Amino acid sequence: MSPTSTDRVLLPTASAAESLAALRTMLRGHRLLAAGAFVVLAAGTGIGLLTAPLLGHIVDRVVDKRGSDALTVPLVLLVAVALVRGAATAVGSALVARLGETVLAAVREQFIERALRLPLERVEAAGSGDLVSRVTSDVSMIAKSVRQAMPEFTRSALTIVLTLGGLAVLDWRFLLAALVAMPVQVLSVRWYLRRSSPVYAEHRVATGALQHQLLDSIGGVRTVRAFRLNGTHAGLLEQRSASARDLALRGIHIVTGFFSRLNLAEYVGLAAVLGTGFALVDNGSVSIGTATAAALYFHSLFNPVNAALFLLDDAQSAGASFARLIGVSNLPAERAPQGGDAPVDGSVKVTALGHAYASGQPVLADVDLEIRSGERVALVGASGAGKTTLAKLIAGVHEPSKGAIALGGVDTRELGPAGVRRAVTLISQEVHVFAGPLAEDLRLARPEATDDELRAALTHVGALEWAEALPEGLATVVGEGGHRLTVTQAQHLALARLVLADPPIAILDEATADAGSAGARVLETAAVRALEGRTGLMVAHRLPQAATADRVVVLDQGRVVETGTHDELVAAGGRYAALWAAWSDSRREVPEGA
CATH class of the missing domain: 1.20.1560.10 (ABC transporter type 1, transmembrane domain)
Incomplete structure (x- = not known):
């Protein structure tokens, strides 16, 4: 919303x-x-x-x-x-x-x-x-x-x-x-x-x-x-x-x-x-x-x-x-950090979080959530449940209407916007490919990265093969006026930038939603690899992606209604189990490979 x-x-x-x-x-x-x-x-x-x-x-x-x-x-x-x-x-x-x-x-x-x-x-x-x-x-x-x-x-x-x-x-x-x-x-x-x-x-x-x-x-x-x-x-x-x-x-x-x-x-x-x-x-x-x-x-x-x-x-x-x-x-500069502390790890703690875009229309209400450092958590829920809003609040895109968020044990109000950006990287389905050589597009995440480091990042997410197959390899001009990348390739590029940036916390907001079935499966594998060694929060568009997470958090009307592993929630027979059953039924109706 x-x-x-x-x-x-x-x-x-x-x-x-x-x-x-x-x-x-x-x-x-x-x-x-x-x-x-x-x-x-x-x-x-x-x-x-x-x-x-x-x-x-x-x-x-x-x-x-x-x-x-x-x-x-x-x-x-x-x-x-x-x-x-x-x-x-x-x-x-x-x-x-x-x-x-x-x-x-x-x-x-x-x-x-x-x-x-x-x-x-x-x-x-x-x-x-x-x-x-x-x-x-x-x-x-x-x-x-x-x-x-x-x-x-x-x-x-x-x-x-x-x-x-x-x-x-x-x-x-x-x-x-x-x-x-x-x-x-x-x-x-x-x-x-x-x-x-x-x-x-x-x-x-x-x-x-x-x-x-x-x-x-x-x-x-x-x-x-x-x-x-x-x-x-x-x-x-x-x-x-x-x-x-x-x-x-x-x-x-x-x-x-x-x-x-x-x-x-x-x-x-x-x-x-x-x-x-x-x-x-x-x-x-x-x-x-x-x-x-x-x-x-x-x-x-x-x-x-x-x-x-x-x-x-x-x-x-x-x-x-x-x-x-x-x-x-003339707009005021970003709010400076109130303290000198830095996050000690990739943990996330959300306490009594509430947010509303318009007065009297809360999107999130009294959300409590703890994510351990290195844990991969999937946010699941119907459209409008508040998944993306929660992800954006943790990433610092919005300031919460009430409640608190701590990253690595430090309140985001003490970190300030710049500190939150250093700790959290958000990748959404709206990925932009900047005009210029592919190598320079990657270096936006780490300007000092060597060519070997760029190739290592692409290899890590399974993108090196198509990148080197481009007309001029990593020197190929992409983006506006250059070689047009597919949706899957653009998301691959974003995940490689995530690996290069190496933040302690990464948020994937439906990052595979626009890639189609085959592309989504490729990107899901790439996303899992990109999240290795860091805390991952995934706004799951495809439930199989949620099934691979360490824990699933189900939101409904701005509140956390269920949390647990995929198997635990399916066995509990609650809202997540209903969503999984509906997903499984829809898959059976679709021909294999669609």
Whole structure:
């Protein structure tokens, strides 16, 4: 049993203040790079502003009929300005992009580092789609902004500021005329931000919900089909897709309205500058060339202003994505161990254990269980009896609602999450094959392992034969984009990693359930060998696997109702005996070898 999608508690999103504080911290070590980028871009932009006065100067010379020789120097200067501005812009943009990529790398690394250390209980409560959407679409949005929006925005902002300064140098009245457009622009921006911020934030959440539903439906496609839930899941996907689509369309509608208002601001401003120029030329305050330069200055603001304000669209999206990444990065670190003791052996003691995923709906109640070091115990019970929940509590995936768990004589609260992970390894039926060489996949369990140790681990679980038969043996690239392993091979790989990790306690949660009959028998043998020399707790999907255990613990409705060896429980004629009889009858009805 697990929380339903309606019970999801999304991972946190940072506030604006937290996001700015995180950004300042990341930039603190790159002040020289930031200053260099600003200086180079400012110099290039300032030099580029000489274009309008030079063109105005050419107009004045033409009006004065100075002849073509008088235009040579201004034209040469125009070419020089263009070349210098282009070079400075290229260098400055490269420096800005480098700064952005550095910050992006820091954000990504900080997020991944913290995400990998999140308690699994927290990830399950949020739903895997929430975390996946942050590490995919949110990172992609920030990357796009860093590589495209940030350099453009920096150039545009500098152009706007320096151009307004250039208008003031020509004549302060031109600056006032240009500023007539500002109220329209300010009101447009306020209108846009007020409407777009919530839409983009909601769209991020809706995208996460959609990805969660996709993972849920596609990942559990066999269960969906088995229970004829195709229509239900298709409806949920359609509903969440429609929600994400509608929010995206609302965003586009807001952007369209925003730019129509900016076009009005351009018209108002240019009309004011041209009118001012006409008046000043008419009364002899400025020359036609100066008025031309002022008009060119204001016209040159169209693209930078529109770009800067348009990039608010990307900035809003990137800001929302950044806040979602920082929200996870700011989560508190794992609880530190309260004591310095380490488990003395592989024993497990569960005392008065209770757990509930939702208030008032207990999954386990007053469970007492002792497992001796080196003992192999099978957990058996009907679906929903609490087997997997008990296994996850012992593995530290969840914290119990009440009661206590001791590993090797040490309370798990004293060990802390890291200590529990060192003592317990959990292997479920959902085994992941990481992309890369098979040898490196194995070394995730023990990075320093030699090739001989890898082969020994594979031999121990009976997997060396197929591993060496791969196209390049242990060097074969497996996983996404590589050689696809079968379900049985993937589980074999997980059991070999267990041998390499060598924890004192191992938990197998239905680790052979997806392999089919023949594969399950192979994996059951491999599991028994992998558990040699350590305490083993098996959530038994196949009762023959339970029959090989030292002891069987039967759960029903969250309570331990029977415990003993296979033979003892069959002889007792209780719940386990009924389950065994039902299993034996079903096997007799299935043809041999099925």
